Amino acid sequence: MRRLLLALVGMMTVLGSAAMAAPATSDWVENEAGKVRLIAAATTTGKAASMRLGVHFQLLPGWKIYWRTPGDAGYPPKIDWSGSKNAGAVTVLWPAPKRFVLAGLQNHGYAGEVVLPLDVALPRPHKAVSLKANLDYLACSQICVPMQADLNLTVPAGPAQPSDFADVISRFAARVPGPADVQGISIDSVEFISAGETTSVRLSVSSATPFDHPDLFIEPAETASFEAPRLRLSADRTQAILESAVVPGTLTAPLGQTPLTVTLVDGERAMELTAIPVAGAALPPMTADAVDGASFLAMLGIALLGGLILNLMPCVLPVLSIKVLGALGHGGAQLHHIRAAFIASAAGIVVSFLALAALAIAIKSAGAAVGWGIQFQQPAFLAVMIVLLLGFALNLWGAFEIRLPSALMNVGGGGGGHHTLLGHFLSGAFATVLATPCSAPFLGTAIGFALARGPVEILTIFTALALGMAAPYLLVAVWPQAAHKLPRPGRWMVRVKHVMGLALVATALWLGLILATQTGLLSEGDKADGATAWVKFDQAAIARAVSEGKVVFVDVTADWCITCKVNKAAVLDRAPVATRLRDGSVIAMRADWTTPDSGVAAYLASFGRYGIPFNAVYGPKAANGIALSELLSSDEVLAALRQAAGP
Incomplete structure (x- = not known):
């Protein structure tokens, strides 16, 4: 009995210590x-x-x-x-x-x-x-x-x-604001400006690393309340001026006699400083596009080019089947019918991009994560898209035909959906929605620039993207003779419809696989022999690995991202990149954004990116990471790995 009691006491002690x-x-x-x-x-x-x-x-x-x-x-x-x-x-x-x-x-x-x-x-x-x-x-x-x-x-x-x-x-x-020099930022001046009835505080800073989109917070609130800052950036984005106006009626003490705490936040960097501002002179008025105007105009050009290239991406190809039939249906049609149809398609693209811009502004204003293609993370959206794609395919195969009132749709000539303004408008809108899983060259740069800024920039950049994607349709509208010279519709188009319907069904099956994965009906199989040993994304583990002298390759991907799959098939899963990722010298880390993940969204935003694919390389010589292009090449990946590792 004594031994039993001792054993019970020992077990309780061990279990109690473990529980605590x-x-x-x-x-x-x-x-x-x-x-x-x-x-x-x-x-x-x-x-x-x-x-x-x-x-x-x-x-x-x-x-x-x-x-x-x-x-x-x-x-x-x-x-x-x-x-x-x-x-x-x-x-x-x-x-x-x-x-x-x-x-x-x-x-x-x-x-x-x-x-x-x-x-x-x-x-x-x-x-x-x-x-x-x-x-x-x-x-x-x-x-x-x-x-x-x-x-x-x-x-x-x-x-x-x-x-x-x-x-x-x-x-x-690590996100708690610290001294400026620790963050690689130098304070040039902290000033207050009084111009008529307006009083403001201006912070001038410099950085060896280009700024993304810095924000400024000023305390204490007992001294004054401050509006959101107006931002000026130098052409190379290494110098920034942020000026916050005092909310009228809230100033309780002279700014030149009161210590203020200014907090500058720029992505993952944040600095804090307490100082008494000195008197400064007013700068010329700032307008929405005066923030690095030359860079903004250049970004508009990049957005136009990115939207144009989006027409060639695999996400849009299924919808092109509908547009090919629509174009063929114009053979021999009157020129004003052709012009109206292609203007309607362009309008569908522009309106859809503006709707996406409005949605992005609303989500960002609510403080939630926003990104390119995030609607594909929602099972309900995928289900609706699958139904629409299968419906279009069955329509092409002749299972049924939808005829809406001619007063709404017919532009003359009476036919099916390919000869209606609403039909062309919807095909343009549908192409835009299906384009969002793709990240074309230049597109990610433009999207990142827009989503890191305010409503005006978002709306302007998205409009430029829309005009770029709609450019081929607008070109035909200007020169309708091109479509006029196509072969006239005939019985041969029935076979073309059947082939095009298969492309839509294939897209629906792809979305079905994504939906099954998101809802848990389908899970990934075991890693094949010889495949890259990807580890789960852990941002904190990156810093630890780099401090130990290791190189880390990060791949942010999703099942719905077509461009991600192209990168895998063409670069990441093929020699020589796959060989390097498997030889033990690199930690291959993968972040899955198939479903919403605020941590992944914040990681992307720290690089000014809001869409995928995204890849970065870290190492002893690249502690902050080297961001790679949306479309990868073997040479680019290997060069980044060498640069991050150092000699």
Whole structure:
């Protein structure tokens, strides 16, 4: 009996220690906005006089919480630590915020996943700490809801060991703004300008690395509220001037006598500085296209070219079957009928691009991730596209024919859908929708430029893309004699329709496979012998591997991305690139964006990219990564691997 009791006591001790050491986390507290918990970077307190914790939020799409200075409305998370034991002063570290615009109000905060790192002083090192956090925060979507959560966490005494949450806490701690020089940024000046009734603060900065689209946040709010900054960039994007106007009626103290904290956020970089601004002179007025005007005009040209090339991408080929039949149906038709039909197709493309631009502006204003082709991550969208494609195929095969009122569709000549304005308009719109899984040359550059900026730039760049893609149709509208000289319609077109219908069915089957994968009906098989040993994407692991002198190749892909599959078949899965990725000298890391993933979206945005395919190479000589072209070549990949590895 004595031996049995000793054994039971020993088992209880071991199990109790394991139960305390393993979690390093409180229970999740869930509500309509998402869930929140308290996590620790270590499983035990160790010998240090403080320890690192984190308040871990996982917010549902469309919801956001607020930064320490929330902007025009809202309030930041507040924590009451009453009842905690062996816990002294608690310092909250605030990761760099994002700007949200809702109903015209400027707000600063976070969406998706975020961790607020905490440094907790331990009055008695070596002793266990018992934490009781009463968390009060405001979560907003279309409405704002005050939230409350009671979080309890006990960290036992013992030699410090990292927990499973050390990486995620470190990842968000790295986003906390630091000194400018650490971020590779130099401060040229902090000035205030008074011109009539307008007062503003201007920050001038330089960087060895080109800026993407920097944003500026100014505190304290008790001194004044500030509008979103106007931005000027040099031609090489290494110098930036950001000027934020004071909201009228909010200034409470002279700016030249009051210290201000300015926070500059540029992608993954963020710096913070406290200074008293000096008087500066007003600059010439800035307009929407005065921000690096030459670069903006050049980007418009790139967008036009990218849209034109999009017509040749494999995503658009199935829809070209419909357009080929439409063109053949014009043989011998009157010139004004041909012109009207091709203008309608071009209009379908332009209207669809404008709708995509409006959707991107709305999603970005709500603080959610936005990207090129993200609608293919939604099973409902895929299901609708499959039905439409099969419907078009059955129509081509003669299973049925849809005839709408001639008053709406017929442009003269009475035929089926190929001789109607609405039919041509819809074919143009359909081509645009199916083009979004492709990332043509120049397209990614233009999309990245637009989505990193404001509504005006997004709308302008998307319009240029639309005009580029619609250019062939507009050319025929200008010179309709080209279509007029095509063979006249006849019985031979029945066989052409059958062949074109097969192309649409093949596209529907491809979308069906993607839908099956997203819904769990189909999973990937085992890796074939000799194939590249891809590891799951982990952004934190990249920095660790580079610090150890290793080279990392990152491939961001999705089942719905046609260009990604072209890159795999032509470059990544073939020698000599495949040989290099398999020889053990490179860590091959793959991120799957088939379904929505805020982490992948944020990673792409850090490079100014909002669509895929995307590839980057890291190494001792390229710690920040070398971004590659949308369409890969073996020479480009091998050269980047050599550059990242160094001599």
